[in-house]
Amino acid sequence: MSRSMAWLASLSFWLSVLCLVVAGIGSLYLALSAVLVWRFRRDEPPAPAVFPAVSILKPLHLDEPGLFDNLRSFCEQDYPAAVQIVLGVQDAADPVIAIVRELQRRFPERRLDLVVSDRQHGRNRKVSNLINIGEAAVHEVLVLSDSDIAVEPDYLRRVVSELSQPGVKGVTCLYHGLPIGGFWARLSALAVDTHFLPNVVTGVSLGMANPCMGSTVAFTRPSLEAIGGFRPLADSLADDYELGERLRQLGGRVAVPGLAVGHVSSEHTANELWHHELRWQRTIRSVDPAGHAGSFLTHPLPFALFGWFLGTQTAFGGADVAVWPGGALCLLAICCRMAIGCAGARRFNLRHHQILLVPFRDLLSFGLFVASFFGKTVRWKSDAFLVSGGTLTQAGADRSDADVVSSSSLL
Template sequence: MHIVAIIAGLFALVGVLQQCFGTLLVRRFTRAAPAVPSAFPAVALLKPLCGVEPLTELALESFFLIDYPVYQLIFGVHDAGDPVLEIVARLRQRHPARDVTVVIDPTLHGSNRKISNLINMLPAARYDTLVMSDADIHVPPYFLHRVVAALQAPGVGLVTTLYTGLPGTPHLATLMGANQINYMFLPGALLARMFGRQDCLGVTMALTRGVLAEIGGLQAVANHLADDQVLGRLVRAKGYELTLAQVIPATTVPEQDFRALFRHELRWARTIRALVPIPYAASVLQFSLLWASLALICSAGAPLAWLLFFTV
């Protein structure tokens, strides 16, 4: 058998084993008994917004439906004419009992516009437990219970969450983008954590005002594209642990054509390559179907190659 076929077959086999083990880790994570908060501190929940995408209203409304004793919802935009403010206004009318603050401030504090938005919003936060979450995230009602419980564990300074992909449209590109998150990112993130990585994921970043002050505030990440990863590194550098909350929100996948999906995936890949080049290079093993197909072609259809191909 051709040497290329043998190497490709081994890569495909490693990819299959990785997928199987990653699936087991996801199953174990989702079935684990969740921690229960020892207390219920009031929470300031910050949502930086910019524009409207598919399912924006559905995503934002999920935060109005959170079941938690006391929390403040803070929405921030740079532009008073941003159409997302109409959605926020509708949701406030629909849920008048919710404590909602809207901050409109065009001030920029660095190259990262989302972080600038959050810096502008922070003075409006009345509570010391801070939870920052992206605009396109859908959460279950018990979201804050799980995040607060994780933050109360000894030695923890920062809490983040995994996430799944929720197609924003029925377009094939959108479905493929969601599947990439659900079947490659999610198990891969748990595998990486098993090997010692403690990545902070921007979908959810929860910490106390005191810890944030220790690292220099959000100004410390205002000029970083991968603000979540830098924030995680700064918190860990202070001796704190970064942990996962026992909850998995969903993120809207909005790309409605293959060109937009390709640009998104390329931007994501470049960011990962810049942050963690060695794990990025090793991620080629995730593409087991590609390697199995190459093994099949280079082996001229050998029986073992066919078996591997259909196993993948």
């Protein structure tokens, strides 16, 4: 064997070892995540002596799959105090107004207030909508939630009970996938259930993460006024995360109760799924670049496959050194990911979403993770924005980057 060939064989060997070590550590992380998901917050906080009245803020834009059922779930809350639901749109011709009118007809006992205002307060249109509808909220406890969220009848009781605990300035909720559609929607829901949800649970359980998610952000009116309202968030990409940071700066914490609300996944094509999840990845990278980079450990299967492949190319003592450990680690990584899905399904009473697609889903998620480091552009409707430090700035009108992210909402 020539010197150059020997050097390449040695490099291949050590790269194989490195990849297999990463895969082993990553598999242990997945196993730990499965345990933490299974045990997460089984205790219920005590309910307040008197439940306060609540205003729910719902920024809307156009119709979307499952929207009527999502909104109806908020109208069907089993809550012992007054509930106001404020629904906001920015265009008087928006077809979503017809859905709001139908809800008002079906739930005459509920206070459903529609706010139509095209006032723009910054580059983040969702926050502009929140500023407009927030002026119509009448109660002291405020709960904002994205339009693609569906909840159980006890949702409001549990969120407000958590908010009433000492030292809690805000409440946010985990969410699971709720597929509406075919293969790509189910694949999207699988990512939520087996990647996003366990990563958040693990981070919270180990004190390594302080999430605040658009699924739910609950707080009081005095807290909102103390942080200057929604206006400071008008140019933020990750407005929910920024809102949580500001609530924590008041000297309290943002609690994560032991429930998971439903997040509708309705992607119809591979292209739609790719761009939607790539925007998520870039959002996470913008607010926590170090944590995002370190999350490579949560992708053990690609490293196990790469280590397996490199090992089969390395002759050492007449044997392929990584055939057995590489194959075993691939199987271990897949089983640990499936265990996470099963633990989440049992803990939060979820349906299994194509659990046999876990290997393909893992490889796709790793591809999105890698792609998230190449480009800083996101697209909201027809507008392109550059993301810098979590802040949106208008991109050039003639910008045509191949990595522009398309989405119906930023969060």
